[in-house]
Amino acid sequence: MTKQNKTAITPTRDEDFPEWFQQVVKAADLAESSAVRGCYVIKPNGYSIWEIIQKELDARIKREAVRNAYFPLLIPLGYIAKEAEHIDGFAKECAVVTHHRLESDGKGGLQPAGELTEPFVIRPTSETIIGESMAKWVNSYRDLPLKLNQWANVMRWEMRPRVFLRTAEFLWQEGHNAFATAEEANADALKMLDVYEEVLRDVLAIPGIKGEKTADERFPGAVATYTYEAMMQDGKALQSCTSHDLGQTFSKGFDIKYQDKDGGEKHAWTTSWGLSTRTIGALIMVHSDDDGLKLPPRAAETQVVVIPFIKDEADRQKLEEYCDSVVVQLEAQGVRAVLDASDGRAGDKIWTHIKRGTPVRVEIGMREMEEGSLTFTRRDIGRDSKQTVPVDNFVDNCVDILDEMHNYMYEQAKNLLDQSIVDISSFDELEKYFNDPRNKGFARMDVSCLGDTACQQIMKNYALTPRCIPFVDKGKKVIIGKSY
Template identity: 50%
Template structure:
């Protein structure tokens, strides 16, 4: 016995960040690697978190005029060949289905049989298959706009995978819209970016930078890609969501055209936008600490866990009864427009062990109830964002619960925002830039004047830094690109990234 560790997660963030990340996922029981290369199994606690994200986002999509639908998992290979730039971006990393039958093989195994006339691609994204349907559905300007979202799984044959951040198969939503005018499609692109930013900041408690991607970081085939970018606790950036203005590139390739009010035949303007289970990774790396997962209350699968403490059957009976009543009362409390989510953990485990189990899983509030609390009609309350627990009366606890949860939600956002602020700089020379992103330097977010150029690409590659985006809403400012000296009026944010 080496004594009680100081932290529940080992190594700590400071010791080995990537390993810490893996250990948090394991300790919180969010997911596991599966027998299938590059694919993960999302476990109940992790999936419940994803379901909460889905629920909120789905409501937001519907509130902005979108409808859900479902398109096929398989895409004919010829569809992917339609848009030239799209081909460049996706061709290499797709799973391809070439047969439609299995037959007994020579060694008692199975061999694929029945070759397909045209190979099918497992969707890496659905622009092409959805576009093909839109081409049928759109004849007149009266058919527009079409605003559809789908919740689906997609496959991108990634070589280096990390749970939630990059897996070969992942869950996401993809919105696909078609519009009569460029302006309308642009508005849609920006509106959905706002939805994502709203979700990230107000539900995930994760501050984000909204901005436009540089040409090099754009979605293949898009005219413009905008993104939300956030800072993880190791100072690396993570792209948390993207929204694409596709112009008429896809509609021309797929013949999505209509007659406008003047009888003119015109190609539609399309957009697409998505967020994925990567958000779970973002959530982990934004808030969690050396004792495990920390969840923002608005997305936590459980807000409150009640831990009964007793020594014998007699105590057990009265404590459990008290806990059940407490749980019922807690469910009557309203937080964020819903009943507070509460569970009782009555497993036959030692108190300390049980407590740490829920600390590691990030449950916002722990309520410990023993015989003394039953006597006093009290509770012993621990908050995930504070090290110490404290006693209070039952009524006081119930009355304060919504405030405490709201306070925790805000507290997480404030702490993350402050962290990003502290690790953000404005740099005006290449020397400063090189120093800031030197191998042994911590790095962070650097706002710099820039211009799209081979010089920039080369410097960035050397320093393992990427242009994250060009934040929206900057005051125009006269400056010079730090790489080329070209005049520049806006800054881009640079960082090492996931």
């Protein structure tokens, strides 16, 4: 009988993928539940990933001449009512503020008081309130294009919350742009999808399928919604970002008009686009293993951890000083490195960093210090990558090692995605494929299948949705699968 290696995470991915995900979040110390149902505390280990996403995405957003601003959290109900079609998609998720103070209930407690004349909706998204400001700021064709972005929190009352995937409150950025023509707006929606792809591919090492959402899956009020659909290791899709061509839906609803060169008055054409902390959930489910989190190096706050192996307390100071000098050399190369001089056994520290996904672990004992060497292990490959090299060699090549790790992790995920897309030509094949629990992945079919009631029934029976109409197939195919 083959002996199974013990894993740090229980259950494993194959045993119970949803519970494995929760345990990885816990083991990596990324987030925890709060006193508010559906709202989570994102701990420093988790928030550091979001900070890197923010930094990388914000730089690219500004490269597109978009400027950051901030708009109110509370949106007047009247603004929401202007766009009935838009809010219909969020109505059941809206949290509403109806009172503006608290007073004693006479029993030692508090109760709401001061009922508002008009309730406020806690923003589920900001098209309406930003549209109101745009209407004041846009008067002439010279005011266009107007490109705005805000980093904010959003509230959508989630009935079945899951950390980093479906939460009542989450963090995101939402961009809102206005243009003089329909062509400019559509080009912008596609361009911002490309910007998202850059971050997902080049920072998070997440491959995906770029395409357009079907009419039923489109953002409420949009004329087109573009998406980047990633595949998790369990074969389910996760919508990693969206970019919407809103046509004139919101410009007409909020009277965003401009005077053209000929003196005529026209409504602007607008777009909106967003990426949220769901991407952290995607990162976990795309890359991690049964020992915990695996972080692509460019998404890691700490790319290299140096762990001193201290056998004799008399050696502690000089060994830690030596290890710290290695950290300084790595930092000079632009590597985010730290010395783990915390209390505890070196072996325990190693497992902590394995579970937290630290990309490279460096071990240095007295022998390595005397030899001028170190031993390092890559988190992406694991123990098979462990090797001892001269310190100078490692320092000089560390950036290349991290780049190699990024590329390896991306290719591993890309290969799984490519191998998990199955071309299906009949409804019988579609049903047979998803009826077999061993099959994990996406079906690719002719887009015309979506209009057939038989296809619709199969999708309903197996909880399938059309994920997107891929650009690469020029509108002829649709990707169908289960999703988060």
